[in-house]
Amino acid sequence: MNTVGYLEGESFELPMPDDFHVHFRQGGAMASYVQRHAASFGRAMAMPNTLPPLIDGPSIESYRSEILAALPRGSGFQALMTFKILPGMDKKAVQACAAAGVVAGKYYPSGATTHAGDGPRSFRQVEEVLEAMEALDLVLSIHGEAPQASTFDREKAFLPSLESLILRHPRLRIVLEHLSSAEAVSFVAGGPETLGATITAHHLLFTLDDMMGGNLDPHLFCKPVIKTEKDRRALLDVVFSGSRKFFFGSDSAPHERAVKEKAKAPGGVYSAPTALPALVSLFEKEGRLDVLPGFLSAFGADFYRLPRTSGRLRLVKKAWEVPQEMDGVVPMCANTRILWSLEPQ
Numbered sequence: 001m002n003t004v005g006y007l008e009g010e011s012f013e014l015p016m017p018d019d020f021h022v023h024f025r026q027g028g029a030m031a032s033y034v035q036r037h038a039a040s041f042g043r044a045m046a047m048p049n050t051l052p053p054l055i056d057g058p059s060i061e062s063y064r065s066e067i068l069a070a071l072p073r074g075s076g077f078q079a080l081m082t083f084k085i086l087p088g089m090d091k092k093a094v095q096a097c098a099a100a101g102v103v104a105g106k107y108y109p110s111g112a113t114t115h116a117g118d119g120p121r122s123f124r125q126v127e128e129v130l131e132a133m134e135a136l137d138l139v140l141s142i143h144g145e146a147p148q149a150s151t152f153d154r155e156k157a158f159l160p161s162l163e164s165l166i167l168r169h170p171r172l173r174i175v176l177e178h179l180s181s182a183e184a185v186s187f188v189a190g191g192p193e194t195l196g197a198t199i200t201a202h203h204l205l206f207t208l209d210d211m212m213g214g215n216l217d218p219h220l221f222c223k224p225v226i227k228t229e230k231d232r233r234a235l236l237d238v239v240f241s242g243s244r245k246f247f248f249g250s251d252s253a254p255h256e257r258a259v260k261e262k263a264k265a266p267g268g269v270y271s272a273p274t275a276l277p278a279l280v281s282l283f284e285k286e287g288r289l290d291v292l293p294g295f296l297s298a299f300g301a302d303f304y305r306l307p308r309t310s311g312r313l314r315l316v317k318k319a320w321e322v323p324q325e326m327d328g329v330v331p332m333c334a335n336t337r338i339l340w341s342l343e344p345q
């Protein structure tokens, strides 16, 4: 059966994983980020916080073509497209994005993260967009942080506005992205079927102590910020529960090494090269490899009402040292030994 991953001797095979949240960026480095992604995933949802942002048919179509042009010949990798929700957008603009084949519109509260200064100040400000998305059955993908709250409370502080949004738009399918707190986990778990969430590898693997308990590690700094062991446990436990509302979105967000290693470092963890081997190692250690195929390869596709991916991916139990730098970026787990490797395709 296509949903079951299995451990066979020293290898673990699962249906080709999906990534429902990635930043491919633009320009010279983009091709290597895309190629790195295609080695681990069958499909990935590209975030629209580019410069300029993805907001209409031509920008979405040309970005998709750039992604596909970066792929090796014969690659079956698929790019799922999104548009950025901006104040002033109307129903026609949403219809044009839908015609360009987007699966979701992304809501970044103004100032919440990288290239989000132009975002809406409230859901009310983009009511026409939300109505159009509900009518067209497009998924609303949300960066769920209230920028005016204190860093560690931003996700929790966002939840009341989400609650009233759900009441106003009962048919709108909503994904709360990159969950980081126990409060958000409970909120999504207790929410309606129309509400799902993505979880990253770095929020499952690390806590604040890893980022700043010793010397500061800017490569683990991201938005929303990685939190406490209690939060990490809540995230792991909900994945272990097998709930179909929670699925993988890497939020792999490369920033060049030099930019991350100077003052005012931007948020973002480059997890594309290491997310799957690190997750298999973690879930093996926790004795819960059984839940990985649903989390990585099924629940997201089902929520988005997309066909499941075809093909399979195999990881082998072969330790490797993660380099200090990959694609000009310091990857997640740099300079550490990971017990599992991707089997070259």
Ligand code: DOR
Pocket: 023, 049, 113, 114, 143, 221, 222, 223, 224, 251, 253, 254, 266, 267, 268, 269
């Ligand atoms: O850490 C992050 N980096 N969080 C985001 O929401 C955006 C991303 C980026 O684009 O760098």
Ligand code: ZN
Pocket: 021, 022, 023, 047, 251, 253
């Ligand atoms: Zn992101």
